[in-house]
Amino acid sequence: MAETRHSKVLIIGSGPAGYTAAVYAARAMLKPVLVQGLQPGGQLTITTEVENWPGDTQVQGPDLMVRMEEHAREMGAEIVSDYISSLDLSQRPFKAHADSGITFTADAVILATGAQAKWLGLPSEEKFMGFGVSACATCDGFFYRNKEVVVVGGGNTAVEEALFLTNFASKVTLVHRRDTLRAERILQERLFAHPKVALQWHSAVEEVLGTETPPGVTGVRVRDVRDGTESVIPCDGFFVAIGHSPASELVKDQLELHADGYVKVEAGSTRTSIPGVFAAGDLTDHIYRQAITSAGMGCMAALDAERYLAGIEEVLDDQDTARD
Template sequence: MSDPAPRHVRLLIIGSGPAGYTAAVYGARAMLQPVLIQGMQPGGQLTITSDIENWPGDTAVGGPALMQRMEDHAREMGTEIVTDIVTKLDLQQRPFTAECDSGARWTAEAVILATGAQARWLGLPSEERFQGFGVSACATCDGFFYRGREVIVVGGGNTAVEEALFLTNFATKVTLVHRRDSLRAERIMQDRLFKNPRIEVVWNHEIDEVLGSDTPLGVTGARLRSTVDGSLRELKADGVFIAIGHSPASELVKGQLPLRDGGYVQVEPGTTRTAIPGVFAAGDLTDDVYRQAVTSAGMGCMAALDAEQWLASQGEAQAGPDAPSMAEIVAG
């Protein structure tokens, strides 16, 4: 049986977090008839975040609920949303070609990459069990919930130190657990950490297990294992923040697009344009600084506008009396 013929689209969006769904809304409003392929985790990282209190317009909203609203919005605007996983992407010539796990193939005049990034986890079953219920990988997202409580931060680099310092704005005590006897963070960051009276460092230890309760589901502490002699000890805490880095999902474009340190896709400053004309990148795939839902959504908007403008320059954007101008799109 021969392979199915590829289906051609004007704009293909790969990824379904805030960046992907926002790009889909703006792309649809620009009459680009976008197709969005959701990927392995429809909705992205926010689907494992129980409560969000920093999304504009919502005092509090569940992560899965917010992502469902974004998906519904994109569909309502006219985006075709496909539940599939892109396994191969060829950006060497236009039209660009994507192959999916289902066997489906797509060609596209323009592509927006919004595959996001995943926090690196320790890989413990207890860690996974309490994700969203006391275990987090984002202090700026969840720190507010630990006002007046004690928390643990795991890691030894800049991210871990920054998270620990940030959490002192809320927590009464922050314990930094590091598996070595020295930190990798920049010296100025270390100085701030050591001078902060709310922070204690536990050297030469790693998390053996996250401890918690079932009713209600929540973290009560962690069991630590010495990396020197293997001895165990328990540490009381209301939350555990894993800060050992993030891994951007850039495997599809490795060797095709320039990547920055850590594997983040490089874009032209102030835009979402990559080194290949017609290919745009947005959200956590490109962002190793902010990593917030609202900034990802903003970049998704930028990517759609950049794509619309680029397609128009190629004479391939939707023409006609119903097509909005760039000014109308930006005005919203």
């Protein structure tokens, strides 16, 4: 017979939002269960140096996530290495089915499944990921002070990343398949006016070039989409800025979402369209997408869940008193 396990709070996801939620929920004596998912630690596990985490002038992304997991365990959270393949929010307690065959039930659910940067899908892109290839200028821009970088994309994300990188890089080349951008007009005007920015129109990135030992990016090979001619743009860093995809598959037909798939929450809270279900981190945040903001939202989600559960218990106590 399949195993069923119940907890007051079930946390799905194990990045900064999930682990922080686990710390706060455990401190509230809610005995939370956190299911890590396919990538324990989330996007920070593929990030090398992190220099914007308060209290650490520099820390390796994977090391930071190990510390956060250990902190959650020390507080009393139960961390489960499993993957939630389906989630039923139509009845209470909520039900989550895991790949292991276990069914987790809970009075409250905190969703912290995050989001993934969209990548070009090039083998060379994956090869140099963390060694010159990045999807977060805010995270990694500092490492390219007085160096040349390339950004690929044509929307707000790409233009914002390119403009941010001008604070550090000596030159920023934006590569786009067309000769017009999709970004907001005011962002385009800032980009076009910036002396450090060069535009590479009608171009698609075909390969990231680099060295083996030590691993590092030296350039990108691009193809002109009009005539097929190829050229190489020398650079020290390559930033992919073609958007993010929130991991909202579990709830896409159950919770209210934004048009781009991010989970909607009430302003100033982590409450979703279903009472008792909370969302934190990159799953709901399409603006900041930082580890520290995700952790802050994880804290909020745990506190929101604690208040929600306290309200349920108060109602049950009143009902018991009325029956007496």
